[in-house]
Amino acid sequence: MQFNEQSLWSGDNNWDGDYKTGDHGFGSYRNFGELGVHFEPPVQHSDAVSAASDYKRSLDLLTGIYHLTFHQGGTLYKREAFASHPDQVMVFRYTASKKGRLSGHITLWSAQGARAKINAAADGLTFTGIMPNQLKYAAKAVIKTVGGQVIKPTTGSNGADSVLRFKDCQSITIYLDARTNYKPDYTAGWRGADPLPVIEKELHAAREKTYSQLRTAHIKDFSALAADARIQFGQTAPAVLALPTDKRKEKYAAGGQDPDLEQLVFQYGRYLLISCSRPGGLPANLQGLWNNSNTPAWASDYHNNINIQMNYWGAESTGLSACQIPLIDFILAQAEPCRIATRKAFGVKTRGWTARTSQSIFGGNGWEWNIPSSAWYAQHVYEHWAFTMDKTYLKDTAYPMVKEICNFWEDRLKERPDGLLVVPNGWSPEHGPREDGVMMDQQLVWDLFQNYLDMARALNIDKDYQIKIADMQRRLAPNKIGSWGQLQEWQEDKDDPNDQHRHTSHLFAVYPGRQISPTKTPKLAKAAIISLRSRSGNYGKNKNTKFTVESTIGDSRRSWTWPWRCALWARLGDGNKAGIMIRGLLKYNMFDNLFATHPPFQIDGNLGITGAMAEMLLQSQTGEINLLPALPDSWKPAGYFIGLKARGGFTVDCTWKNGKVTHYKIYAKNSQKVKLRINGKLQEIMSIAQK
Numbered sequence: 001m002q003f004n005e006q007s008l009w010s011g012d013n014n015w016d017g018d019y020k021t022g023d024h025g026f027g028s029y030r031n032f033g034e035l036g037v038h039f040e041p042p043v044q045h046s047d048a049v050s051a052a053s054d055y056k057r058s059l060d061l062l063t064g065i066y067h068l069t070f071h072q073g074g075t076l077y078k079r080e081a082f083a084s085h086p087d088q089v090m091v092f093r094y095t096a097s098k099k100g101r102l103s104g105h106i107t108l109w110s111a112q113g114a115r116a117k118i119n120a121a122a123d124g125l126t127f128t129g130i131m132p133n134q135l136k137y138a139a140k141a142v143i144k145t146v147g148g149q150v151i152k153p154t155t156g157s158n159g160a161d162s163v164l165r166f167k168d169c170q171s172i173t174i175y176l177d178a179r180t181n182y183k184p185d186y187t188a189g190w191r192g193a194d195p196l197p198v199i200e201k202e203l204h205a206a207r208e209k210t211y212s213q214l215r216t217a218h219i220k221d222f223s224a225l226a227a228d229a230r231i232q233f234g235q236t237a238p239a240v241l242a243l244p245t246d247k248r249k250e251k252y253a254a255g256g257q258d259p260d261l262e263q264l265v266f267q268y269g270r271y272l273l274i275s276c277s278r279p280g281g282l283p284a285n286l287q288g289l290w291n292n293s294n295t296p297a298w299a300s301d302y303h304n305n306i307n308i309q310m311n312y313w314g315a316e317s318t319g320l321s322a323c324q325i326p327l328i329d330f331i332l333a334q335a336e337p338c339r340i341a342t343r344k345a346f347g348v349k350t351r352g353w354t355a356r357t358s359q360s361i362f363g364g365n366g367w368e369w370n371i372p373s374s375a376w377y378a379q380h381v382y383e384h385w386a387f388t389m390d391k392t393y394l395k396d397t398a399y400p401m402v403k404e405i406c407n408f409w410e411d412r413l414k415e416r417p418d419g420l421l422v423v424p425n426g427w428s429p430e431h432g433p434r435e436d437g438v439m440m441d442q443q444l445v446w447d448l449f450q451n452y453l454d455m456a457r458a459l460n461i462d463k464d465y466q467i468k469i470a471d472m473q474r475r476l477a478p479n480k481i482g483s484w485g486q487l488q489e490w491q492e493d494k495d496d497p498n499d500q501h502r503h504t505s506h507l508f509a510v511y512p513g514r515q516i517s518p519t520k521t522p523k524l525a526k527a528a529i530i531s532l533r534s535r536s537g538n539y540g541k542n543k544n545t546k547f548t549v550e551s552t553i554g555d556s557r558r559s560w561t562w563p564w565r566c567a568l569w570a571r572l573g574d575g576n577k578a579g580i581m582i583r584g585l586l587k588y589n590m591f592d593n594l595f596a597t598h599p600p601f602q603i604d605g606n607l608g609i610t611g612a613m614a615e616m617l618l619q620s621q622t623g624e625i626n627l628l629p630a631l632p633d634s635w636k637p638a639g640y641f642i643g644l645k646a647r648g649g650f651t652v653d654c655t656w657k658n659g660k661v662t663h664y665k666i667y668a669k670n671s672q673k674v675k676l677r678i679n680g681k682l683q684e685i686m687s688i689a690q691k
């Protein structure tokens with residue numbers, strides 16, 4: 001079992017923007033190690049040396065438990081595993097239905113090579129080490145058996161030959177813990193408590209509990225989040241349901257109907273976010289936290305020109321608000337080194353901060369400056385409040401953060417001779433020249449200012465500053481419609497209708513932004529549709545061809561392009577095209593274990609599609625709650641969702657038939673007025689008061 005811990009990183013504070021991903025400089029996220037469990041055939045039991053049968057491996061997304069069962073001879077073998085958030089250990093259990101069947105040994109291996117010191121003792125295998133950047137790390141595996149015995153271990157010169165043997169057991173349980181001394185605090189040099197004593201304490205506590213206590217605590221913690229939101233829009237044929245996931249994926253990619261697989265993809269994104277982004281930890285990086293390499297693609301870092309943001313698109317709307325806290329904490333922790341780097345690059349008097357495209361956990365800023373990245377981060381800071389209505393968070397955390405980023409833009413915006421304000425020297429990610437007034441930049445700053453104003457109004461503070469920001473927002477050079485009806489990506493009308501670049505940056509205002517919508521700005525929304533078709537290879541020379549999964553070609557097939565476009569089509573009210581994007585992701589950019597691939601594996605596709613699918617069912621970005629804004633035809637006959645969230649602190653349940661809402665429930669802490677768009681009509685209702 002290859003394992004990870006989020007904070008095992010090489011590299012240092014990296015002020016100069018280099019993107020060297022070795023031991024120093026920017027560094028990279030690293031592989032922690034492997035736990036090996038090696039079984040010997042129980043030769044003394046003749047019934048158990050025959051071939052295995054009924055082999056079944058599964059993962060329960062609601063409990064976060066892995067299961068494996070098989071028969072061998074007359075014995076039933078079971079394996080279960082989970083990573084417990086409440087007890088901070090990974091637990092692996094192996095059982096046999098008959099006594100004495102399990103014999104073998106375990107090994108523990110560090111992926112950091114000879115740097116790690118291995119120790120084998122009667123109570124378990126341990127390794128400790130120090131990275132060249134002085135980050136300390138440690139891992140320990142301990143074992144508990146039922147029946148049989150554990151044999152005195154031997155320590156070899158390296159991990160592979162340090163073993164702990166077990167003999168003639170009926171069940172073995174292995175507890176694994178791994179940590180570093182990383183602390184998310186620039187002033188503390190990013191280093192905190194030694195990892196091994198913490199590990200010893202956690203493992204001791206875990207071993208004091210019974211397996212069933214650990215399992216119950218894990219299920220309670222995990223399912224409290226996982227079961228909160230459910231979606232249902234059709235039944236898959238039993239014969240298809242009985243197939244393994246890879247076969248179902250194959251059939252679906254070929255055009256088959258499998259609503260259960262679509263629902264699974266939605267819940268898988270939630271499962272992955274719950275599993276890699278919890279309060280107190282780091283946010284999901286490019287691979288969430290699952291990385292088996294010391295040289296992962298793009299350092300498996302935090303990319304802020306789409307990827308890290310997309311990782312959180314499903315957090316608030318699908319009831320995983322707590323899972324977004326690591327992102328907010330990361331933004332807070334990185335702000336100080338980013339201020340220093342920003343002043344170095346933009347002048348000592350610069351207020352506020354921004355970041356380069358790649359970020360590490362040590363204040364590292366790599367590759368090109370992504371100047372509006374902090375404005376994009378501000379959207380997440382804002383939305384965590386907009387969905388939860390947590391006033392303390394708003395006042396103490398969100399408002400000061402967002403105001404500081406407004407300061408940066410107050411100083412940086414440039415006034416053109418026509419009196420309009422433009423973001424100077426921008427870059428539409430990662431496309432076209434550097435120039436003033438790139439549309440994505442304009443839209444991001446518009447969004448920042450709107451978010452600031454909403455928060456300042458809710459707090460009823462800083463009246464003069466509100467006036468100033470509102471005035472600047474009004475004067476931002478606006479979105480433009482170009483010669484072929486497209487939403488322009490740049491100030492100059494130079495978009496190519498045959499350009500299928502993967503980024504849909506100039507559509508930020510549609511999603512995840514809220515400046516453009518079919519109801520409030522219909523002309524711009526229409527232009528956005530043309531731009532989106534064009535990016536998918538369905539304009540210019542292909543204007544009259546059918547829009548299909550297969551017609552979305554080339555650079556448009558990436559882990560994260562499908563979810564973004566799915567959410568865009570949802571916001572633009574086209575459920576069928578949104579549905580095509582789900583199919584495209586599964587067909588072209590998902591492995592058999594349903595990890596999304598760029599290539600290689602990149603988790604944004606998984607976490608993003610969850611958020612995009614929620615947008616198809618419920619929207620709330622324009623000040624109204626919109627039920628079923630973009631159902632594809634295949635979802636229309638009948639369905640429901642439970643526990644999706646809307647801005648304003650609302651939870652929403654909804655049932656439909658033939659594409660029409662038949663029943664709904666909208667509730668919040670206190671009953672309040674809600675503008676509701678339902679079955680094509682806008683109404684005003686009162687929400688239900690319910691905790």
Ligand code: FUC
Pocket residue numbers: 286298303305307430502558560598602
């Ligand atoms: C951005 C994207 C790439 C890739 C990388 C990790 O730079 O443009 O497609 O996802 O991040």
